Amino acid sequence: AQKVTQAQTEISVVEKEDVTLDCVYETRDTTYYLFWYKQPPSGELVFLIRRNSFDEQNEISGRYSWNFQKSTSSFNFTITASQVVDSAVYFCALSAGNTGKLIFGQGTTLQVKP
Amino acid sequence: EAEVAQSPRYKITEKSQAVAFWCDPISGHATLYWYRQILGQGPELLVQFQDESVVDDSQLPKDRFSAERLKGVDSTLKIQPAELGDSAMYLCASSLDRSNQPQHFGDGTRLSIL
Numbered sequence: 001a002q003k004v005t006q007a008q009t010e011i012s013v014v015e016k017e018d019v020t021l022d023c024v025y026e027t028r029d030t031t032y033y034l035f036w037y038k039q040p041p042s043g044e045l046v047f048l049i050r051r052n053s054f055d056e057q058n059e060i061s062g063r064y065s066w067n068f069q070k071s072t073s074s075f076n077f078t079i080t081a082s083q084v085v086d087s088a089v090y091f092c093a094l095s096a097g098n099t100g101k102l103i104f105g106q107g108t109t110l111q112v113k114p
Numbered sequence: 115e116a117e118v119a120q121s122p123r124y125k126i127t128e129k130s131q132a133v134a135f136w137c138d139p140i141s142g143h144a145t146l147y148w149y150r151q152i153l154g155q156g157p158e159l160l161v162q163f164q165d166e167s168v169v170d171d172s173q174l175p176k177d178r179f180s181a182e183r184l185k186g187v188d189s190t191l192k193i194q195p196a197e198l199g200d201s202a203m204y205l206c207a208s209s210l211d212r213s214n215q216p217q218h219f220g221d222g223t224r225l226s227i228l
Contacts (some may be wrong), residue, residue, distance in 0.1 A: 004156075033214040043203060044116045045157070045219040052214075091156050100145055100212040101170060104156030 002027045004094050006105035013082055014113050021077045021108045023092030029053075032096040034068065034075045039089040039107070051075065082112045120206050120220035128228050132194040135223045139188070139208030146183055147217060148191050151203040163189060164212060201227045 003026040013019045025034065036048040049059065051068050059066045063080045079086055089109050093102040119138040127133050139146050144165055149157035160179065162170040165186040174181065178197070183189040193200055203224050207217040 035216065037219075043205075043222040043224070045205065045207075047216045047218065050214070050216050093156075095214045098212060098214070099162070099170065100147075100209060100214055100217070101159050101162060102147075102157070102217060104158070106154075107156050 002029075002094055002096055002103045004092050004103055004105035006090075006092055006108050008108045009106070010109045010111070012111045012113065015084060016081050017112075018078060018080050019082050019110065019112075021079075021090050021092075021110065023075045023077065023105060025073050025075065025092070025094045027094060027096045029096035032094060035093040035095070035102065036066065036075075036077050037091045037093060037104075039091060041088070045091065048077075079110075082110075084112050084114055086110060087112045116218075116220045118206055118208055118218055118220035120223055122223055123221060124224050124226075126226045126228065127196055129198055130195040132192065133196050133225065134193075135191045135204050135206075135225075137189045137191070137206030137220060139206070140218055142210070143208035143218075144186075144211050145209045145215075146189050147207040147209075148181060148189070149205040149207065151205055151222070153202070157203075157205055160191070162212075169212070196225075196227050198227050201225055 005024045032053045037045040065078045067076045089107045092105045146163040148160045151157040161181045163183045181191045203222045205222045207219045209215040209217045
């Protein structure tokens with residue numbers, strides 16, 4: 001069975017703080033992909049990143065960084081120097097096999113206060 | 115505004131009525147997905163199309179839900195008759211193909227059943 005767990009339901013930080021969103025996944029497939037999406041109040045899910053199971057290199061994109069660790073089945077997302085515009089619901093998702101089907105976690109609501 | 119077009123943005127209807135949602139994916143995207151997102155949860159796949167063919171409808175309640183993508187471009191999702199438990203956000207997404215390419219989402223249709 002495939003599963004994604006985002007244990008943090010809500011996180012509240014003050015602007016400029018760093019924040020890490022946790023994601024733990026389960027799959028028996030050796031080839032899989034992990035994704036992060038952002039969902040602002042408008043409702044559209046915005047794609048942030050995709051990693052495949054063979055690439056454990058961490059990635060940085062501006063204030064965003066991702067830490068992929070196969071040993072702990074985790075794919076955590078860090079926002080450095082958070083801003084009010086980062087307030088949204090963030091989803092981690094898994095796709096295994098060659099179906100393209102996404103299995104989403106429950107989401108983490110991030111509130112960044114000014 | 116999302117590149118994947120969905121309409122309507124909001125729909126309020128009474129139980130037992132019929133309701134339909136429309137989605138126009140990004141041009142050239144062969145794979146189209148319909149997801150249902152209950153408030154406070156992650157999206158769950160209802161149906162997946164590859165061109166005009168259904169490749170996964172295992173989670174679609176087929177006694178009341180139907181979906182089609184007749185010409186392999188835009189798609190319609192229908193519910194008849196609607197039930198109170200169908201109140202949710204219905205999201206459409208598209209991707210180039212099924213090879214775990216990033217999915218691009220529309221703004222969704224928020225359905226409320228009275």
